[in-house]
Amino acid sequence: MALTLISTSTASASATLDITSGIDDTYSVYEFHFVNMHPATNQVDFTFQVNAHDGSSQLTGFNETIQSTTFQSQHGEGDGGATVGYYTAYDQGNGTAYQALNYETGYDADQSVSGILTLYDPSDTTFAKHFQARTQTAQGDDFSVDWYTGGYINTTNAITQISFKFDSGNIDAGTIKMFGVS
Amino acid sequence: MANTVKKVNTVAIADIKNINTITDSDLKKLNTLEFTGTPADAHTLIATATASSSASLTFTSGIDSTYDVYEFQFINLHAATNSVYFQFQVNATDGADYNDSAITSTFFAAYHDEPSGTFAALSYEAGDDAAQSTSDIRLTKWVANGNDESLSGKLTLYAPSSGTYVKHFMSRIANYKIEGATSDTHVAGYINDTTAIDDIKFQMSSGNIDAGVIKMYGISKS
Numbered sequence: 001m002a003l004t005l006i007s008t009s010t011a012s013a014s015a016t017l018d019i020t021s022g023i024d025d026t027y028s029v030y031e032f033h034f035v036n037m038h039p040a041t042n043q044v045d046f047t048f049q050v051n052a053h054d055g056s057s058q059l060t061g062f063n064e065t066i067q068s069t070t071f072q073s074q075h076g077e078g079d080g081g082a083t084v085g086y087y088t089a090y091d092q093g094n095g096t097a098y099q100a101l102n103y104e105t106g107y108d109a110d111q112s113v114s115g116i117l118t119l120y121d122p123s124d125t126t127f128a129k130h131f132q133a134r135t136q137t138a139q140g141d142d143f144s145v146d147w148y149t150g151g152y153i154n155t156t157n158a159i160t161q162i163s164f165k166f167d168s169g170n171i172d173a174g175t176i177k178m179f180g181v182s
Numbered sequence: 183m184a185n186t187v188k189k190v191n192t193v194a195i196a197d198i199k200n201i202n203t204i205t206d207s208d209l210k211k212l213n214t215l216e217f218t219g220t221p222a223d224a225h226t227l228i229a230t231a232t233a234s235s236s237a238s239l240t241f242t243s244g245i246d247s248t249y250d251v252y253e254f255q256f257i258n259l260h261a262a263t264n265s266v267y268f269q270f271q272v273n274a275t276d277g278a279d280y281n282d283s284a285i286t287s288t289f290f291a292a293y294h295d296e297p298s299g300t301f302a303a304l305s306y307e308a309g310d311d312a313a314q315s316t317s318d319i320r321l322t323k324w325v326a327n328g329n330d331e332s333l334s335g336k337l338t339l340y341a342p343s344s345g346t347y348v349k350h351f352m353s354r355i356a357n358y359k360i361e362g363a364t365s366d367t368h369v370a371g372y373i374n375d376t377t378a379i380d381d382i383k384f385q386m387s388s389g390n391i392d393a394g395v396i397k398m399y400g401i402s403k404s
Contacts, residue, residue, distance in 0.1 A: 002223035002224075002225070003223060003224035003225055003401065003402075004222070004223070004224060005224050005402050005404065008403075008404070033250075033251055033401065035250045035251065035340055035341050036340065036341050036344060036346075036347045036350075038347070073288040073289075073290045073306060073368065073370070074288060075286060075287065075288045075289075075311045075312075075313065075371075076286070076313065077286045077313055077314050077374070078313060078314075079313035082288070082306055082308045082311055083306050084288070084290040084304070084305070084306040109346065110346060110347050110348050110374075110376050111347070111348065112347045112348070112350070113350075114340035114341070114350040115350075115352070116338075134352060134370075136340075136350040136351065136352050136370045136371070136372065137350075138347075138348050138350070138372050142286075143286075144286045144287055144288055144370065144371040144372055145288075146288045146290075146352065146368065146369075146370035146371075175250065177250075177401075177403075179224055
């Protein structure tokens with residue numbers, strides 16, 4: 001597996017980080033690496049959505065239909081709250097909201113979320129588009145949270161754009177790198 | 183005009199090693215035709231550590247600000263002692279002895295046994311996580327030492343040279359555990375230290391790493 005760096009997006013008090021080029025049929029697998037995404041607001045969720053192209057024009061808005069699963073493992077610095085389990089409040093059943101990739105990111109100066117989202121065959125026009133993500137978070141109440149998200153974007157249109165944001169407030173800092181896998 | 187020329191006369195471009203004294207690594211253009219070649223892989227192999235009855239495997243150079251993301255690939259690490267943990271710790275640039283940086287982590291695994299084929303479970307292992315611990319951090323448990331038994335997997339470490347943030351890590355290890363079972367172990371957490379991390383050590387909780395390889399890669403920043 002070889003990774004080719006396609007683009008880097010760096011947040012600086014950014015409402016969203018949108019990647020609107022470079023997602024096409026050049027690669028059948030794309031990886032998005034998040035490095036120290038730091039929110040301006042405490043205990044907010046890092047999320048993503050995508051935008052499709054119907055073959056003749058770019059559709060409007062990051063609001064595609066998503067079917068997803070979410071589960072997480074957590075443990076507090078005070079040795080409490082150790083568990084692994086499914087998180088029903090964060091999955092989607094053919095929803096069009098931004099999909100959560102983690103849980104309650106802390107906004108202390110040293111807190112952030114890092115991880116990876118893999119998007120499969122976004123330019124395909126036959127199948128739904130699968131994705132998998134794993135993130136590691138310094139959570140606002142000083143928990144370590146190992147978060148897993150998987151699912152599919154329930155469209156047969158090609159996906160050409162992706163957007164990342166916290167569910168409230170800006171992305172104060174952080175970097176997202178988009179790689180193609182060959 | 184990338185990769186439009188496949189052959190010169192009957193010689194495939196891929197077979198051209200040099201023209202006169204110019205090697206193919208310098209051969210960027212032939213007349214106006216540009217050769218881009220295969221895109222560079224963002225993975226860079228920084229170091230390889232090979233165990234041979236080793237008490238530990240350490241990386242004491244190469245972890246710096248060159249890369250934001252480091253991957254450690256574990257390939258068939260074989261324990262000398264049965265039923266041990268595989269674990270790691272780090273040194274910050276102001277620390278030594280792999281015991282200064284407090285780490286909080288989670289630990290869960292899926293198990294399925296060979297003998298009966300009926301035991302299958304997913305469980306959080308509360309005794310194997312860490313809460314602000316400066317001891318070694320467990321990455322998998324019940325490592326077996328049979329001749330054909332080992333563990334393989336990967337640990338990802340984010341931005342170890344950051345002077346601002348805690349250092350996130352995530353691992354997933356496939357382990358041939360004692361009593362004949364597979365263990366898919368997931369560990370993640372953060373090194374609760376805003377000082378840069380520059381050393382990492384891997385070892386079994388008891389006994390040597392009899393054999394196996396750990397490869398350290400950097401993921402390109404640009």
